[in-house]
Amino acid sequence: MEKEIPYKIYLEENELPTQWYNVRADMKNKPAPLLNPATMQPMTAADLAGVFCDELIEQELDNEHAYIPIPEEILKFYKMYRPSPLVRAYCLEEKLQTPAKIYYKFEGNNTSGSHKLNSAIAQAYYAKKQGLKGVTTETGAGQWGTALSMACSYFGLDCQVYMVKVSYEQKPFRREVMRTYGATVTPSPSDTTEVGRKILAAHPGTTGSLGCAISEAVEAEMKQEGYKYVLGSVLNQVLLHQTVIGLETKAALDKYKITPDIIIGCAGGGSNLGGLVSPFIGEMLRGEKKYRIIAVEPASCPSLTRGKFAYDFCDTGKVCPLAKMYTLGSNFIPSPNHAGGLRYHGMSPVLSQLYHDGYMEATSVEQTAVFEAATQFARIEGILPAPESSHAIRVAIDEALKCKETGEEKTIVFGLTGTGYFDMVAYQKYNDGVMMDYIPTDAELEASFAELPKVNL
Amino acid sequence: MEKEIPYKIYLEENELPTQWYNVRADMKNKPAPLLNPATMQPMTAADLAGVFCDELIEQELDNEHAYIPIPEEILKFYKMYRPSPLVRAYCLEEKLQTPAKIYYKFEGNNTSGSHKLNSAIAQAYYAKKQGLKGVTTETGAGQWGTALSMACSYFGLDCQVYMVKVSYEQKPFRREVMRTYGATVTPSPSDTTEVGRKILAAHPGTTGSLGCAISEAVEAEMKQEGYKYVLGSVLNQVLLHQTVIGLETKAALDKYKITPDIIIGCAGGGSNLGGLVSPFIGEMLRGEKKYRIIAVEPASCPSLTRGKFAYDFCDTGKVCPLAKMYTLGSNFIPSPNHAGGLRYHGMSPVLSQLYHDGYMEATSVEQTAVFEAATQFARIEGILPAPESSHAIRVAIDEALKCKETGEEKTIVFGLTGTGYFDMVAYQKYNDGVMMDYIPTDAELEASFAELPKVNL
Numbered sequence: 012m013e014k015e016i017p018y019k020i021y022l023e024e025n026e027l028p029t030q031w032y033n034v035r036a037d038m039k040n041k042p043a044p045l046l047n048p049a050t051m052q053p054m055t056a057a058d059l060a061g062v063f064c065d066e067l068i069e070q071e072l073d074n075e076h077a078y079i080p081i082p083e084e085i086l087k088f089y090k091m092y093r094p095s096p097l098v099r100a101y102c103l104e105e106k107l108q109t110p111a112k113i114y115y116k117f118e119g120n121n122t123s124g125s126h127k128l129n130s131a132i133a134q135a136y137y138a139k140k141q142g143l144k145g146v147t148t149e150t151g152a153g154q155w156g157t158a159l160s161m162a163c164s165y166f167g168l169d170c171q172v173y174m175v176k177v178s179y180e181q182k183p184f185r186r187e188v189m190r191t192y193g194a195t196v197t198p199s200p201s202d203t204t205e206v207g208r209k210i211l212a213a214h215p216g217t218t219g220s221l222g223c224a225i226s227e228a229v230e231a232e233m234k235q236e237g238y239k240y241v242l243g244s245v246l247n248q249v250l251l252h253q254t255v256i257g258l259e260t261k262a263a264l265d266k267y268k269i270t271p272d273i274i275i276g277c278a279g280g281g282s283n284l285g286g287l288v289s290p291f292i293g294e295m296l297r298g299e300k301k302y303r304i305i306a307v308e309p310a311s312c313p314s315l316t317r318g319k320f321a322y323d324f325c326d327t328g329k330v331c332p333l334a335k336m337y338t339l340g341s342n343f344i345p346s347p348n349h350a351g352g353l354r355y356h357g358m359s360p361v362l363s364q365l366y367h368d369g370y371m372e373a374t375s376v377e378q379t380a381v382f383e384a385a386t387q388f389a390r391i392e393g394i395l396p397a398p399e400s401s402h403a404i405r406v407a408i409d410e411a412l413k414c415k416e417t418g419e420e421k422t423i424v425f426g427l428t429g430t431g432y433f434d435m436v437a438y439q440k441y442n443d444g445v446m447m448d449y450i451p452t453d454a455e456l457e458a459s460f461a462e463l464p465k466v467n468l
Numbered sequence: 469m470e471k472e473i474p475y476k477i478y479l480e481e482n483e484l485p486t487q488w489y490n491v492r493a494d495m496k497n498k499p500a501p502l503l504n505p506a507t508m509q510p511m512t513a514a515d516l517a518g519v520f521c522d523e524l525i526e527q528e529l530d531n532e533h534a535y536i537p538i539p540e541e542i543l544k545f546y547k548m549y550r551p552s553p554l555v556r557a558y559c560l561e562e563k564l565q566t567p568a569k570i571y572y573k574f575e576g577n578n579t580s581g582s583h584k585l586n587s588a589i590a591q592a593y594y595a596k597k598q599g600l601k602g603v604t605t606e607t608g609a610g611q612w613g614t615a616l617s618m619a620c621s622y623f624g625l626d627c628q629v630y631m632v633k634v635s636y637e638q639k640p641f642r643r644e645v646m647r648t649y650g651a652t653v654t655p656s657p658s659d660t661t662e663v664g665r666k667i668l669a670a671h672p673g674t675t676g677s678l679g680c681a682i683s684e685a686v687e688a689e690m691k692q693e694g695y696k697y698v699l700g701s702v703l704n705q706v707l708l709h710q711t712v713i714g715l716e717t718k719a720a721l722d723k724y725k726i727t728p729d730i731i732i733g734c735a736g737g738g739s740n741l742g743g744l745v746s747p748f749i750g751e752m753l754r755g756e757k758k759y760r761i762i763a764v765e766p767a768s769c770p771s772l773t774r775g776k777f778a779y780d781f782c783d784t785g786k787v788c789p790l791a792k793m794y795t796l797g798s799n800f801i802p803s804p805n806h807a808g809g810l811r812y813h814g815m816s817p818v819l820s821q822l823y824h825d826g827y828m829e830a831t832s833v834e835q836t837a838v839f840e841a842a843t844q845f846a847r848i849e850g851i852l853p854a855p856e857s858s859h860a861i862r863v864a865i866d867e868a869l870k871c872k873e874t875g876e877e878k879t880i881v882f883g884l885t886g887t888g889y890f891d892m893v894a895y896q897k898y899n900d901g902v903m904m905d906y907i908p909t910d911a912e913l914e915a916s917f918a919e920l921p922k923v924n925l
Contacts, residue, residue, distance in 0.1 A: 090476070102548065392548065433641075
C-alpha cells in the first residue's frame, strides 16, 4: 500500500476542481461584515462598487453558497499550470529519520513563483468581463504583483503595481519580470499619490508596508476611469479562489486514501492558508472530520498570536473598508530586517473568525530558524523555497521531529506556496551569517493597539 | 480524439524511463574518438582517468550498448522532479491562429531551472560511488553550476564552480543559489589557476568563455586529491543522461498516438538538443521513421551553421582532449553583448556527426528576435523562458506561422529547457530597447579557424 504512493501525485485534468469552495456557507459564526470607513456601518454591494468589480463583490459578500462554479475561461488558464503536485517528501522523511509521513502541496511551478496566480487570473477575468481598462494593486514580496501582471497580460488589461519599498529594493528583478508582462511598478510609499506623500512626510525613510501600498493603489484606482482595485490576500473572494489549492490537495489525498493528521500553512494575509485549509475546515464545521490545523506566522509580524481580534482599517491610509480581524494595528510596520513577505498587519476575517472559534492553532517562528529549515529543505528535496513558504517548512520539520521522539506515524501536509528565486538577497544574509531576528516588544504592540478605531455595532 | 489531449501530459511514475538511450549504438558513422592533447592519439580509458570518473569514462567510450540502465539512486532523485510535463501549447496556437499543433517539453520545473540536473545527478552519483571528495566544473549561464551544486549537496560532495565572468556579473543571484547548496563559485578567468592567469594576461578585460572556464576547472581538479572534473554538455556521457528528456517525450507522444513532424531544440554544447532528439534520431537511423530535426543556435555563436567540422581543443587553455566537432575555434569568444548561454565554441561530437550525416538541420537566430519570442511566449503561455530555450521558441513560432500560411497541420515539438528567473538583466535590456544583435564577420571566423590544430589520423 505504502509503496504505491508516488513521489508526486498529479490529478488528471478531469479530476481538477470545477468549483471553488466557500467555507463561509458552513460557518456558524460568519465573519463580521466589512465596515464603510465613512459611516462605520456594514458595507453594501453599492458601497464596494467604487473599489471592486461587480462579480467579485458578489463573491465577497456571499455567505450562503458553499460552491461557486469556476468560469470556463479561468479553468482554461488553470490548465496551463495546474494541477500543482502533492509531493510526498520521502527524502526529507529519510533524512529526518521520522516515522511521520510528510506531504507538501507545491504551488511554485508557475512563473509568478507562487499560489497567487490562482486568484489573480480570476480577478483579471472578472475585470475584463466588466469591460475595465485595467487594475491597480499593491505587492509585498512581489509574488502577487507578478501573478497579477501575468493574468492582466493574458486578458489584455493594464496593470499598475505599488510595491512595498523594501521588497522593491531587495528584489530588483521582480520589477523586471512584471515589466516583461507589461505592468508598471512603483515603489511604495511614493510621491505619485496623496496618501503616499502624506506617509512619506510623516515617516521619512520608511521602508513601506502592505498597508501603505494598499492605500496608494486604492487612491490610484479611484482617480482613473475604467480601473478597479484588486487585492491578493485577506479578502473573502481571494480565499475563495485559493480553495483550488485545498480542493486539489483533498482530491489527491482521497485518491490514495490518505488522511492527514496535521495541516500546516504560512500565514500573512491568509490567502494560501485559507485556500489550503478551507475544504478541511469545512469537514470540521460539518462535524465530519477532525484535523490539527496550524497557521505559522513570522515572530516579527505576529497578527494571530499577539494581535487583537477587533475591527481595524485594512490599510495605513484608512481609505479602505474596516474588517474585524486579528490585527497588530494598521500603523504597524514590521522591522526592515524582516526578510520575507507575511508582513501584513492583519489577517483574513474568515481565518480570524475560524481561529477565534478554535478551528485552528497559530504559532510564530523567527526568521533565522526559518532560513535554516529552508536551506535544509532545499538541499534534501531540491526545491529552493520562498521565505514565506519556509515558515510552514519550519513547523512541518518540527512536528516531524516530535514524531521521531514519540514514535507516532502522523501524516503531515503543508503548503509550499512558492519558490525563492527572487529572494536571494535574504538567502545571502543567511549564508553570510548576518541575518537578524526581530520580535516586537509588548510596549510597541500596545502603542499600536492604542490607535485601533473605536467601533460600536 | 483531439479533445482528449490534455494541456499537460505527465507520465505516471511507472511509465518513467529506467534506461538511458545511447544513440551511438545505432550510428553507422560513430563520432570520432577524443584525442590526447599530448600525443594527438585517441584517448584510452586510462588516459581519461586523470580527469573523469571511471564509470563515466565507460559511458563516454561506449559505442555498443543502445540502452544503459539508470541506477536506482538516480531514479529515486529523478522522481523528485521528473517526469517533466509535455505541454500542449493550446493558448499559443490560438494566439498565432495556426493550424499547427505545438508541444513543448518543459524542463524548467526544478530549482536548477533547467534540464542540466538530469546529468548533474548522474555525474555526482558516479563520483560519490567512486569515493571522491568533490568535483570541479565550469558554468556559463549558471544552470549547470546550479544543477551540479544541487546534485553534490544531495550526495554530500564538495562542489567547485568556475563561472564565466560575464554571467557571474549579470546573474549575481545565481552565485547565491549555488552557495545555498554549499558550492564555491569563482568568476572565470580568475587568478586562482595558472591557465586563468595566462588568459587574463593575454586578454585583460575579457568577459570569459566556457572554454576558459573549462581549462580552469580541469586544472583545479588535477591539483586536488580526490577530485574529478565534470562537464554539463558536449560529452557523450552527458547526452546519454539527457536522453531521459527525449525518452519521456516519446513515451508521452506515443501514449496519445501523436507523431511529430518537426522537433526543435536550442543548441549550445548540445546537451538538451541531443537529449531531446536522440531517441527520435535513433528511429531514423534504424530506418523506422522520418522527422525534421532543427538545431537552433545564436547568430553570435554559430558553431553548426558557420563552424568547421574538424578536430579542435575543447577548452581555451588546450589542456583537455580534442574532439572532432563543428567548431568556431577554441579561442572564439562570443561578443559580450550576447546575453544568454549557448556560448560554447564547439558542438557535441555526436550531434556534429549526425548533422554532418544529414540527420538534422541547423539554423541561427539573432537575440532581439529571440527575446521577442520569449516575451510573446511568456505572456501567452505563462512561463518566463530562459534566453537559451527561447531560441527554440523563436523557430517553433516561425514554423507555426509558416503552417498558418500553407494551412498545414504540422505537429511541432520543441524543448523548453529552462526558466529565465536569473536572466532579468538580459530581459531588462530587451524591455528598455537597448539589446543589440551581433554576428561575427567572416574575417573574424577565418582568423579563429586559422588556429585550429593540425591533426593527421
